[in-house]
Amino acid sequence: MRISQRLKRVKPSATLAVSAKAMELKAQGRKIISLSVGEPDFGTPAHICDAAKAAIDAGFTRYTQVPGIPELRAAVAGYFKTYYGVEAESDAVIVTNGGKQSLYNLLQCLLDPGDEVLIPTPYWVSYPAMVLLADGVPVEVPAPAAKGFKVTPEDLDRACTDRTRALIFNSPSNPTGAHYTRAEQDALAAWAQAKGVFVIADEIYDRLVYAPAEPVSLVGWWKKHPECFAIVNGLAKTYAMTGWRVGYTLAHPDLVKAMSKIQGQSTSNICSIAQKAALAALTGPTESITAMQEAFARRRDLAMDIVGSWKRAVCPRPDGAFYVFPDVSACYGSRFKDSAEACTMLLEEAGVAAVPGAAFGDDACVRFSYALDDESLIKALDLAGKALGAA
Numbered sequence: 001m002r003i004s005q006r007l008k009r010v011k012p013s014a015t016l017a018v019s020a021k022a023m024e025l026k027a028q029g030r031k032i033i034s035l036s037v038g039e040p041d042f043g044t045p046a047h048i049c050d051a052a053k054a055a056i057d058a059g060f061t062r063y064t065q066v067p068g069i070p071e072l073r074a075a076v077a078g079y080f081k082t083y084y085g086v087e088a089e090s091d092a093v094i095v096t097n098g099g100k101q102s103l104y105n106l107l108q109c110l111l112d113p114g115d116e117v118l119i120p121t122p123y124w125v126s127y128p129a130m131v132l133l134a135d136g137v138p139v140e141v142p143a144p145a146a147k148g149f150k151v152t153p154e155d156l157d158r159a160c161t162d163r164t165r166a167l168i169f170n171s172p173s174n175p176t177g178a179h180y181t182r183a184e185q186d187a188l189a190a191w192a193q194a195k196g197v198f199v200i201a202d203e204i205y206d207r208l209v210y211a212p213a214e215p216v217s218l219v220g221w222w223k224k225h226p227e228c229f230a231i232v233n234g235l236a237k238t239y240a241m242t243g244w245r246v247g248y249t250l251a252h253p254d255l256v257k258a259m260s261k262i263q264g265q266s267t268s269n270i271c272s273i274a275q276k277a278a279l280a281a282l283t284g285p286t287e288s289i290t291a292m293q294e295a296f297a298r299r300r301d302l303a304m305d306i307v308g309s310w311k312r313a314v315c316p317r318p319d320g321a322f323y324v325f326p327d328v329s330a331c332y333g334s335r336f337k338d339s340a341e342a343c344t345m346l347l348e349e350a351g352v353a354a355v356p357g358a359a360f361g362d363d364a365c366v367r368f369s370y371a372l373d374d375e376s377l378i379k380a381l382d383l384a385g386k387a388l389g390a391a
Helices: 014-027 046-057 070-084 098-110 126-133 153-159 182-195 219-224 253-264 272-283 287-307 339-350 374-388
Strands: 093-096 116-121 137-142 164-170 198-202 229-234 247-250 366-369
Touching: 014 339, 046 272, 070 093, 070 219, 070 247, 070 272, 093 098, 093 253, 098 126, 098 164, 098 198, 098 229, 098 247, 098 253, 116 126, 116 153, 126 137, 137 153, 153 182, 164 182, 182 198, 182 219, 219 229, 287 374, 339 366, 339 374, 366 374
Parallel strands: 116 137, 116 164, 164 198, 198 229
Antiparallel strands: 093 247, 229 247
């Protein structure tokens, strides 16, 4: 059997691979504490689940419009009005199978073979793969721990060429938790606008930001220049709906039509029942969001109390998401020489599942998720620090 060369350039998701290995060891009877999973440990709020059940009872189980039912597209547009004061119309919204499909469809619409995409590094694992699958060229723009995991316009300018088509911008960041201030975001957006570089803003963690930091969005830039910006978000993190697979894009209506063309030939509409659940999430009570924010802020502080005390690690304090991403390269040596070997050791010897930084483009680091209960988090990080020799 012959597999396409395009696919051969793409590696499997490292985060999913770690989770699978951890589950395998658990099935063998090993006690494993997983700090690898990128999803809230909270259940989907009851009113959202009730809406899904009501949709089933009402027989809302048939195909819908490809870009989403009208009331859900309107609710997505309303989200930006509610939280950021920006008016948007429904025809600027498409609902997708998670934020991941939004990103994939956008790149398929925007890139021609050889077009370059700037990706601040560390990055979410799927960005480079998606660019490659669109026949584009991912261009990493390093932002190490020493720089707070943030890029500047000067960094982007050095990486920009006449083939640069787009910038993928993620704040708060997976894997680092780094969150750009309004001034920092404005500076990057102004640079992109001046250079004619299209900005794809991945804002999937936008509500999971912890004081004194505040949520920030590039939606205002989209409003002024809709042909140059697209905002990607979803319900997975904010509403604890990872398995429901509901994402969305706010973009120029012409780009939404192009994305709908791709979606119409691939998945068509997302699950009709999940759309009704998403509508309830976006228009219903928000107490669950506040509760998650408070829990994650507390856990962030717990994690930083431990990781920040490690003498052989450097870890900027994250302002959002639910990850810490310490640089543990000072611990590399004869026992483990890189982040992959470090994570294998942690899993097999300490019973702690983490994700190697190499999967995110920074082999000096290891990603730990703090989306689990306080007691398990403290125990796992204590074990990890001792095993790594970082403490």
